[in-house]
Amino acid sequence: MTKTPSEVMALCREKDVKAVDLRFMDFPGLWQHFTIPVNKLQESVFDSGLGFDGSSIRGWQAINESDMLVVPEPETAFIDPFTSIPTLAIICNIQDPITREDYSRDPRNVAKKSIHYLKNSGIADTCYIGPEAEFFIFDDVHFDQTAHASHYFVDSVEGEWNRGKDTRSAGEGPNLGYKLRHKEGYFPVPPADQMMDIRNEMMQTMIQMGLDVECQHHEVGTAGQAEIDLQYDELVAMADKMMIYKYAVKNTATKHGKSVTFMPKPIFGDNGSGMHTHVSLWKKGEPLFAGNGYAGLSDLALWAMGGLLHHAGSVLAFTNPTTNSYKRLVPGYEAPVNLAYSQRNRSAACRIPMYSSSPVSKRVEFRCPDPSCNPYLAFSAILMAMLDGIENKIDPGKPLDEDIYELGTDRETSLRTTPESLGDALDALRQDHEFLLRGNVFTEDVIETWIRYKMENEVDALRVRPHPFEFCMYYDI
Numbered sequence: 001m002t003k004t005p006s007e008v009m010a011l012c013r014e015k016d017v018k019a020v021d022l023r024f025m026d027f028p029g030l031w032q033h034f035t036i037p038v039n040k041l042q043e044s045v046f047d048s049g050l051g052f053d054g055s056s057i058r059g060w061q062a063i064n065e066s067d068m069l070v071v072p073e074p075e076t077a078f079i080d081p082f083t084s085i086p087t088l089a090i091i092c093n094i095q096d097p098i099t100r101e102d103y104s105r106d107p108r109n110v111a112k113k114s115i116h117y118l119k120n121s122g123i124a125d126t127c128y129i130g131p132e133a134e135f136f137i138f139d140d141v142h143f144d145q146t147a148h149a150s151h152y153f154v155d156s157v158e159g160e161w162n163r164g165k166d167t168r169s170a171g172e173g174p175n176l177g178y179k180l181r182h183k184e185g186y187f188p189v190p191p192a193d194q195m196m197d198i199r200n201e202m203m204q205t206m207i208q209m210g211l212d213v214e215c216q217h218h219e220v221g222t223a224g225q226a227e228i229d230l231q232y233d234e235l236v237a238m239a240d241k242m243m244i245y246k247y248a249v250k251n252t253a254t255k256h257g258k259s260v261t262f263m264p265k266p267i268f269g270d271n272g273s274g275m276h277t278h279v280s281l282w283k284k285g286e287p288l289f290a291g292n293g294y295a296g297l298s299d300l301a302l303w304a305m306g307g308l309l310h311h312a313g314s315v316l317a318f319t320n321p322t323t324n325s326y327k328r329l330v331p332g333y334e335a336p337v338n339l340a341y342s343q344r345n346r347s348a349a350c351r352i353p354m355y356s357s358s359p360v361s362k363r364v365e366f367r368c369p370d371p372s373c374n375p376y377l378a379f380s381a382i383l384m385a386m387l388d389g390i391e392n393k394i395d396p397g398k399p400l401d402e403d404i405y406e407l408g409t410d411r412e413t414s415l416r417t418t419p420e421s422l423g424d425a426l427d428a429l430r431q432d433h434e435f436l437l438r439g440n441v442f443t444e445d446v447i448e449t450w451i452r453y454k455m456e457n458e459v460d461a462l463r464v465r466p467h468p469f470e471f472c473m474y475y476d477i
Contacts, residue, residue: 054067
């Protein structure tokens, strides 16, 4: 990774770059971009920025205040491996061209402010984030919604439903079997795992783009569910890396005629895709979560979990921000719906990994998030909830180390659970967001805009449309 504008300019010369792609995050969480010829990238651009129309970006300001600036961050520059001509991509911050203030609705700005607040708190100076994003690799996908019809269809050569398919008649050659049964996709070797080569290519491409990859593997679900894990990094840098990660995964799949989705629950009856997020706080190079308490945690770590569990409803409005997110978070299965903590129980929202007793490995794994989230906002919300827990010494309660489904309903019904829908999570955010406003990290405008955008464009949009399964249940009444 380069560090200065002059180093970026040198990289352009070294790689014979012809185009520079300027990227930034819209409000809901998709990368946006525009491209300039390399000769238009001067060192002054890293200070003065370049103008664009902000009113056309989802969730941003009105047309009467549409002029905005993208300001490239030199340390984020990388060579794009998917373009036909040598192209340098740079992640940008968004500023107001008149005041030169960072834009409050720029998700990357929210993340930067959360770290500024962390440092000013005196509690810690670094927040490390290690997300484990899962996704599906499909061979075919089509969907539509009209006034009189609705459908979706996804398919994978690995899908259990294809084991009886007459592929010769379809002109696809012989059906060789080796289809993964539902919930049995975790760690099988090829030929059952038919995505090994494409995941390896994804992994190598990420490394080429500057990411530190820990491992790749098939996930539990049939039909090409996958996971590629990155080495933990500081909060803002990791949010940047998650966007590069998604870009690499999607474009590698497209290159092979396949399609990747980060939807949390694209297949009924099988595991959904989560993004278990490991978090730890450090100060002056020393880990703060190691101690002599439960599972080797410090009091500070327990309070951090207390804050995360206490504010979980509103945090999930950012970490699980789609209506589809709550098809994954359903009680009675393996989903982390119980707002409790445990050193090994994966049905708890917070888990303390026990693979190593080293203090530098001590962390909290927040298991609720999914990869549909905007990582800048999601990671910031997690951090702010944990800081509130530390500042107010919030007790996380008793650990959930038993199997609640074996013990019966008394223990199960005493537990708080995650919201049942996106609407419920947004209601929780509406009622509980003061902790997010501290240090002006999130603003009232950001909170209100997020709730309004999600309600109007997602919750209400789904609410008014008939669901195909309703025809199965009710057509003959």
